Amino acid sequence: MSYFSGYRCTRCGHEYEQDQVSYLCPACSKHYQPGMPLLGILECVFDYAQIAVAWEEFSIAFPDANPTQKIEELCELFSPVDKEYYTNLPVGNTPLICSQSLVGETLYLKFDGVNPSGSYKDRASSLVVAEAKRLDIKEIVTASTGNAAASLAALCAAAGLKAVIFAPAKAPAAKLVQIKIHKAELHLVDGTYDDAFAAAMEYSATHECLNRNTAYHPFTIEGKKTGGLELYAQLGQVPDYIFVPTGDGVILSGLAKAFYDLKETGITDRLPVLVAAQAASSDAITSYWETGVYQDAKKPHTVADSISVKTPSAAHLAVKALKDSHGMGIRVSDAEILSAQKMLASRTGIFCEPSSAATLAAYFQAREQGWIKDEAKVVLMLTGHGLKDIEAVKFDD
Ligand SMILES: *Cc1c(COP(=O)(O)O)cnc(C)c1O
Ligand SMILES: [Zn+2]
Numbered sequence: 001m002s003y004f005s006g007y008r009c010t011r012c013g014h015e016y017e018q019d020q021v022s023y024l025c026p027a028c029s030k031h032y033q034p035g036m037p038l039l040g041i042l043e044c045v046f047d048y049a050q051i052a053v054a055w056e057e058f059s060i061a062f063p064d065a066n067p068t069q070k071i072e073e074l075c076e077l078f079s080p081v082d083k084e085y086y087t088n089l090p091v092g093n094t095p096l097i098c099s100q101s102l103v104g105e106t107l108y109l110k111f112d113g114v115n116p117s118g119s120y121k122d123r124a125s126s127l128v129v130a131e132a133k134r135l136d137i138k139e140i141v142t143a144s145t146g147n148a149a150a151s152l153a154a155l156c157a158a159a160g161l162k163a164v165i166f167a168p169a170k171a172p173a174a175k176l177v178q179i180k181i182h183k184a185e186l187h188l189v190d191g192t193y194d195d196a197f198a199a200a201m202e203y204s205a206t207h208e209c210l211n212r213n214t215a216y217h218p219f220t221i222e223g224k225k226t227g228g229l230e231l232y233a234q235l236g237q238v239p240d241y242i243f244v245p246t247g248d249g250v251i252l253s254g255l256a257k258a259f260y261d262l263k264e265t266g267i268t269d270r271l272p273v274l275v276a277a278q279a280a281s282s283d284a285i286t287s288y289w290e291t292g293v294y295q296d297a298k299k300p301h302t303v304a305d306s307i308s309v310k311t312p313s314a315a316h317l318a319v320k321a322l323k324d325s326h327g328m329g330i331r332v333s334d335a336e337i338l339s340a341q342k343m344l345a346s347r348t349g350i351f352c353e354p355s356s357a358a359t360l361a362a363y364f365q366a367r368e369q370g371w372i373k374d375e376a377k378v379v380l381m382l383t384g385h386g387l388k389d390i391e392a393v394k395f396d397d
Pocket of ligand 1 (some may be wrong): 120147214245249355385
């Protein structure tokens with residue numbers, strides 16, 4: 001059974017029942033216009049007291065439960081959709097690698113490149129597809145820089161649903177191949193990711209379908225929450241710092257929600273410090289965090305395509321997550337990203353996307369500033385597989 005009890009608007013606090021709303025808060029989204037961060041993103045509310053009881057019962061029944069069993073239980077307790085609606089494609093429960101060899105001190109690497117479509121996006125797609133199954137909707141549309149599309153295409157194939165994709169024509173070739181081989185309907189947008197976002201919004205306004213645009217559908221945040229629940233189960237405690245590659249800010253917001261849910265239930269008693277790792281040219285969330293005033297990133301152009309966003313859809317939520325957790329935004333250059341990507345690959349055996357390597361580059365900056373406490377448990381979220389964009393890799397010799 002599900003302990004999901006409805007939605008709450010993250011802007012005005014108004015509460016809604018499960019099938020009363022689908023996307024944004026109807027009142028707050030009236031002020032929304034294309035080309036600005038979303039207003040009135042909904043968060044899922046759970047029956048935290050009931051979950052606390054169920055978790056207590058689980059802990060008594062299975063005192064020696066291993067991390068995988070704990071993950072399965074936590075993800076079910078905190079899911080807004082019943083297990084029966086999920087596809088049989090195994091998403092999540094990705095490895096947390098404890099590395100001594102990377103930087104000489106212990107770092108934890110959460111590698112989501114091993115998901116079915118090779119990225120963290122499968123967590124959100126999986127939940128939105130389950131919701132479409134529950135509602136008996138046959139078609140799902142999304143905008144994407146590439147990974148959300150590849151992911152939705154794969155999960156829809158598993159569920160027998162139609163996926164409709166709006167993606168920039170300049171997306172990495174491998175991601176476009178993924179979309180096509182899973183037989184999704186691909187609309188190449190002659191423009192940026194932000195243009196694709198608007199096109200997908202227009203499509204769902206005129207077609208009977210579910211829209212998976214990131215942050216627009218509240219389950220994208222809920223799906224991305226599962227990585228945080230896993231970190232807690234795998235470490236046996238709340239990590240001290242989590243470095244998150246950040247574009248739209250939904251992974252960041254989802255991780256914050258995981259630790260909020262755990263705390264609200266009394267399972268844990270604190271939040272991790274969240275750090276947004278952003279490409280220097282795609283830094284709208286970092287600037288907003290610094291100045292308190294929202295402004296688009298001026299001209300995103302970065303080798304880390306997955307975090308190349310002019311107008312982050314979840315900007316307001318992401319900045320709140322940074323502030324609530326006493327975290328920070330960090331800008332990294334493409335050169336720093338590419339060097340971190342090689343370091344990860346040669347010292348740990350993990351080949352991740354440029355976006356993911358931004359976390360290591362940001363970690364170096366944070367450490368240099370003396371900002372990381374000694375002995376802290378630090379996690380880098382490595383969200384995508386390196387094979388998705390081999391053109392990004394350059395060798396000097
Ligand atoms: C989408 C994506 C991100 C960024 O997530 P946001 O929610 O947009 O901040 C990071 N890494 C990879 C591999 C992604 O696909
Ligand atoms: Zn509202």
